[in-house]
Amino acid sequence: MAHTGVLRPGFIQLRVLDMPAAVEHYTKRVGLHQVTEGKDGRVYLKSADEFDHHSIVLRRAESAGVDMMAFKVRDDSDLDMFEKRIAEYGIAVDHKAASDVDLVREAHQSRITVDHVAAGEQPGLGRRIGFTVPSGHRIELYAHADQSDPKPRTLNPDIWELEPHGMCARRFDHALFYGPNLEEVLNFFTTVLDFKCAERINLPDGTLAIWLTCGMKAHDIAFVKHPEPGKLHHVSFDLENWQSVGNAADIIARYDISIDIGPTRHGITRGQTIYFFDPSGNRNEVFAGGYTYYPDNPTRIWDETQIGKSIFYYERVLNEAFLSVVT
């Protein structure tokens, strides 16, 4: 099996201001299903095309944004392996002599501490390890999830068991986060978690953005440079094709969902896309297509001359909200 370690995005936990409005948005409009509600009021959602227990967690809070994003790893022993590598990463950095430019830069990496979340803290999930990356985002890893209904059949499976509804989201696909210290984030994800950098934007004053993958999608998580740590730009849902993106646009208009931009296309990843907002102001994306990334592919680089095209391929210019509107 070639695919080891971190397999894929597992779930993301979002903060919402109004739980009933959020549940209606994600179930009726985006097209997810509610799996269960926890004793603490958190609501667990999934697509009918996903096997695992849940992929979206909603937590009622006083501010919008993201609590954490979690990735599923292949084996339980991977959790111990990654915990050890994270610990060694910090120590190795601490002991390095700051004798050249690279090492000086690396010496600025702060140690990343791992904590443990017991099995069952979220229904259907095994134990998790968690840590905060230098952009201020909490990332978690886990190896076990129960399956939950609705889910695809495995014997003679139909295209779907339950008719897709709303925007027909097939899975939680990825997230884009905003925060500082992108070089440190890139170094951590690539050297400790074995991610690859599929694409990036380089500006004269440094890295503006990085698109990271742990598998063969063009991205599983991405970061844009931003002075405030821990911010959410968007959570993205996979759709089948361009026609599905058009259907999602019809739903956005029919139900007066707040839109940011689209339907359009990204130069980066090549994905067909709409950005819109949930009832708490968290940006959502529906996303179709995107190229296949193989681990031996080189990193694709965009510079300041084509930055508009990199993000919004058809408009060829960033909209005002892209760099400033986050939760």
Added chain:
Amino acid sequence: MSPLYTIMVEGAGAATCSGAERVLVALERAQGLGKLKGLPRKLPVGCRRGGCGVCRARVVEGQYRHEPMSRAHVSEADEAAGLVLSCAIYPLTNLYLRFEMPQLKNSISEPTNIT
């Protein structure tokens, strides 16, 4: 049919807003129709749902009802002082509004090697 109210934006002009409409959305429509000519730039429109904070404003005069607004952008003290996210309020009377946007927190620096 909801009653119509006048939203006066300080230094920019007036717009019409129904009692069932988010104030910021009414201002977007007015700007699209060529009104609010006094605005120095495009309206600060972000999520339109009370989360991102870019449309922060002060209601100087008038009554309104509101949907949830992120406490990251409007504290309880702010709220008591009439600060709102203009996307999350609906007018109950005519309103007089002053935008008090946060500074844009991100920008791309221009290339420096122009020469």
